[in-house]
Amino acid sequence: MGSPNEATLSGMPSELQVRIMGELDIDSVRRLSITNKRLREVCRTHEKYINFTILQNVINSLPKGVRPFAVALYAANHTDWKAQWPLPSLPELYNNIHTFGRRYLDRNNWRLPIERKEATLKLVSEMIPEILSFHAIVEEWTLKFMNLSLSKVERHEGQPPMAPPSISEITRIQQAFYIREIARELFPFFIGEPGPEGVNDMPFDMFWHYFAPWENQIVAGIDEFFHLRYNEIYLAGELSPTPQGWEAENYDDFVNELGGWFIKYGLRHLHEINDWDTLINSMKEMFEEDEQYDPRPFRKIHYSVNIWAGCTWLRPTEHDITIRTLGIDHLMQRFTPGDSGPIDSWFFHFVYESTTESPLIQFPTLADTDSRWWDRARIEATFPNAMPTMEDIQIKGTVEKAGTYDAGPYVLSSDPDFCKEIGY
Structure with missing residues (x-):
């Protein structure tokens, strides 16, 4: 038994108790709250402050350049306005894009876009594991992307083994994976009225104004990386029996169907697919459940803006004005x-x-x-x-x-x- 003068958590001033709890994880705070009546009361009284502090600490454990995108992806996963079918009115969609962008995607003077009063136990308990588990996936795919990219240059250019990626390069690619996934969540299909050069995809273009054109090019590189990845899956599948009812007769058909599957499930579920049969059966189930899936104009694989200028950021001043500019x-x-x-x-x-x-x-x-x-x-x-x-x-x-x-x-x-x- 401890001496009467021995310090214990329950005997500390409440200010210290709250600070200590803010450095724990949610499960530990839950367990503390049932230890005795006083700690339970402290947890109840300061619940949102403790939750908010824990959430901040988790977000701050991520690379600085990734933090806004990790929170934005969580918000994109849970927003109720993301592009639906049939489409909402374009003015409504424009307003939603800017409301979302200004809250989550403006990196100048960024801070956690959640108020302390919003930090309920339910929100924080859901948000923290979702963010941390997906970041682990991003780290793994970033490594795969960099290794493939550098090895291609070494082989093609006859270069000696290249230096390991820098922190800034790693962060840059992680950002691009997040951006691509945010785009997939919010804009799964082309939006707008058909024009002489295809669908006028202005809402998607407007979304891309929250990112730099060089970021757009890195996302385009990841799009190409997944083309290679899909080809590997397809070639591996040629060695396996084709499930009954599978209709993809060639690689293009396969990419179209896999692209539709990716629209629904994203990188998190692609990461969980370890064999051909599991993937094909998952794709079959999706199309059987949703007979209206195919007619919609899904993006399938490409989530970058397909122009070097990076959306409508820039245009040459003395050439045909096909790209508007912000300068x-x-x-x-x-x-x-x-x-x-x-x-x-x-x-x-x-x-x-x-x-x-x-x-x-x-x-x-x-x-x-x-x-x-x-x-x-x-x-x-x-x-x-x-x-x-x-x-x-x-x-x-x-x-x-x-x-x-x-x-x-x-x-x-x-x-x-x-x-x-x-x-x-």
């Missing part, structure tokens, strides 16, 4: 550049693709896909002096490695009316 200054202010590698790579390719009809072959052969996420130091070490900076392209007006040409028209300007039009 390069607005773009750089809105997204803290950090390492310049992804920005310089994106801008170089944006200018190159806008000024030539030939494919990009002079500059790093695989830069179009596999070096989008690299730090500038890795680009320089792998391809010395191969790529100018964004400033060099605009100031000098030439890109030597891609051939000499005038980049003067690609000094980008703003379109203030469009800023207002889309809600910025």
Whole structure:
């Protein structure tokens, strides 16, 4: 038995008890609350403060650059406005996009977008395991993506083994996995009225204004990575008996059906699929349960914006105005550049693709896909002096490695009316 002067948790001032409980996990606090009457009363009185503190600590345990996206994905999973079929009115959808974006996706001065008064035991008990378990999945897929990407460059370019990814590179890819999953949750299919160039997908474009165009390019790289992944699954399946009722006769059919399955279940469930039969049976069950699934215009696999400019951020000032713009200054202010590698790579390719009809072959052969996420130091070490900076392209007006040409028209300007039009 302890001496009368021995300190115990139940004998401490309530302020200290609350601080200690805030450093525990939810289950430990639950167990403490049934220890004695005084601790139960402290837990009851300060429940939301304790819950909120525990939630903050969990979010802060994630990489800093990932935190907004982890919370945004949880919100996307549980929002009631995500694109439904039949579609809501477009003005309503625009408003929902900006309400969601301003609360969860604005990274300037970001803080946990949940008020202390909202931190109920139910919310926190649900939110913490969902966020932590999915982040573990993102970490694993990030490693797979980086290993494949770097090994392709080493083989194709005859490079020696490359340096391990930096913290900034790892965080950058993790962000892209989160962005892709948020897009899948909120925009599972194309939205808008058909036009001469396909469906006018303006709500999806507006959503992408909450991300930088270089982030869009990394997500596009992940889209390509999953194409390869699906092909591996398909080839593995060719060695297995085909289940009765399976209708995919070739790879394209398989990708379409698997893409539809991914729309519903996402990365979390793809991660759980370990064999061909389990996947095929899951896909069959989904289509049997929902006969109306196929007619909808699902995105299937691609969750990035399919233009180098990165949605409607930029346009060349002296070319046909097919892309509206918010301006390069607005773009750089809105997204803290950090390492310049992804920005310089994106801008170089944006200018190159806008000024030539030939494919990009002079500059790093695989830069179009596999070096989008690299730090500038890795680009320089792998391809010395191969790529100018964004400033060099605009100031000098030439890109030597891609051939000499005038980049003067690609000094980008703003379109203030469009800023207002889309809600910025």
